[in-house]
Amino acid sequence: MNEQKSPWKTPRRWAIVGLALLAAAALLYAVYRPRPITVEVAQVTSGKFEQVVEEDGQLRLKNRYVITAPTLAQLQRPTLKVGDAVQAGDVVARLAPAAPQLIDARTRTVLQQRVGSADAARRAAAAQVQRAQTALAQATLEAGRSDQLAQRGFIAPSARDQSDLARRSAQQALTAAQAEQAMADFAVAEARAALAQAVPTAGERPAGLWEIKSPVNGQVLKLHLDSAAPVTAGQSLLEIGDTAAMEAVIDVLSGEVRQVLPGAAVLLTTxxxxxxxxxxxxxxxxxxxxxxxxxxxxxxxxxxxxxLPTVPSDAARLGDGFRVDARITVSSQADAVLVPSAALVRDGERWRVFVVDAGKARARAVQIHDRNADMAWVKDGVKAGETVLLYPGSTIADGQPVRTR
Known part of the structure; x- marks a missing residue:
């Protein structure tokens, strides 16, 4: 009786089974093996590290000149416009005497009566002058007659002296009367002037303009009044300044300003x-x-x-109040190993990065000395020239295959 052989024991059958198992294993490996993840990378570099404070601010003039009215007056219509260039000594504003105030009928009547009273006093003073002149003429004649009689011995010398003193007294009285008349004339002129101010002539413009001149070379920055108008003493008329001499004012958070020291370098972007x-x-x-x-x-x-030490020619159009972005350098270190801040991953109390090595991401702990918004200054852990992953997510693990974008 012949023994029947199993088909599984033949060499050919074993070869087929082995190939099938290898194919299944290859398929499982292809399905479940870790696939490379496309990532963004950057190079570790060596260069200058700067710790900066970035804020915005505005430009302003170093010296601003406000032109004011010296007294109550009427401003003439300005001829200058904002932005016009002026030189020291140029006339920038003209003022005319202020127009008289309007008064009521009662006050006008009082002023008219004051003119009449002053005129009457002047006539009385004129009469006193004539009386004094007559008294002086009489005293002069008496003094001359007494002098002739005294020379002939008809009167005593004392009588001649009394006549001379009477002439001198009459002369003094005339002088006093003339002073009274002059004072009365001034009173009449004052009363008439008050009445004339109360009733100005229609269409008549006051004369005697005051010219206000620019104290410096510069440009007109602001016109407080752009039309003719009455102004008071000390009222602002216009502002002048030199836009070539400017500085910047940057407002910084009080928590960060302690790092900023006088002398720090600044870059301003307009x-x-x-x-x-x-x-x-x-x-x-x-x-x-x-x-x-x-x-x-x-x-x-x-x-x-x-x-700002100098304002270059291409920035000549900058002006007062323009906005600027400031970059204030508070510290600097040359020849520092720099890693992008986007490559850092927090690991408890430490920092780590993922370095691309032979197509795989390798986690590596690093020691950070300082960092800013863009770069980190690394003391230990990586070296210049290595490639690190940017923005590593939770899917990246040590040994993860990666493919650079």
Whole structure:
């Protein structure tokens, strides 16, 4: 009786089974193996690290001159416009004497009566002058007659002296009467002037314009009055300044301003496509003020004054109050190992990054010395030239295959 062989024990059958198992294993590996994740990467570099404070502010003039009216007057219509250039000594405003005030009929009657009273007093003074002149003439004749009689010995010398003294007294009386007449004339003129001011001539313009001149070379920044109008003493008429001599005022959060010191370098950007303007912090004001942010949050801010050494020709069109973005450097370190801040991942109390090595992401702990919004200054953990992942998410783990975008 022949023994029947199992088909599974033949070599050919075993080869087929082995190939099937290998194919199934390859399929499972292909399905479940870790697939590379497309990531963004950046290079670790070596360069200058800067800690900066970035805020916005505005330009302002170093020296502003406010032209005011010296007295009560009538401002003539200005001929200057905002932006016009003026030189020191140019006439920038003209003032005319103020127009007289209107009065009622009762006051006008009183002024008219005052003129009549003054005129009567003047006539009385004129009469006193004539009386004194007559008395002087008589005294002069008596003195001459007494002198002739005294020379002939008909009267005593004392009588001649009395006549001479009487002539001198009459002369003094005439002088006093003439002074009284002059005072009466002035009183009449004063009363008539008051009455004339009360009733001005129609269409008549006061003469004697005052010309106010510019104290410096500059431009007209503001016109407080652009038409003819009455002004009071000390009232502002216009403002003049030199736009070539400006400074910037940056308001910084009070919590950050302690890092800013006088002498710190500043770059100002006007946002107009022009090159940044270099500046230097000259003063940090010792008082804060409250400012409401765009989100409606009240913030305590401090003004930082920045000096601009020179204003280049391409920035000549900048003016008072223009907005600027400021970048204030508070610290700087050369030859620092720099890693983008977007590559840092918090690991408890430490920081780590993912370094791309042979197509895989390798987690590596790093020691951070300082960092800003863009870069981190790394003391240990990576070196310049290595590639790190940017914005690593929760799907990235140590050893994860990656593919750079």
């Amino acid at each position: 946002g107009s496509g022009a090159a940044p303007l270099p500046g230097t912090v000259t003063r940090v004001e010792p008082v804060a003020f409250t400012k409401v942010s765009a989100l409606g949050i009240e913030e305590q801010r401090v003004n930082v004054v920045v000096a």
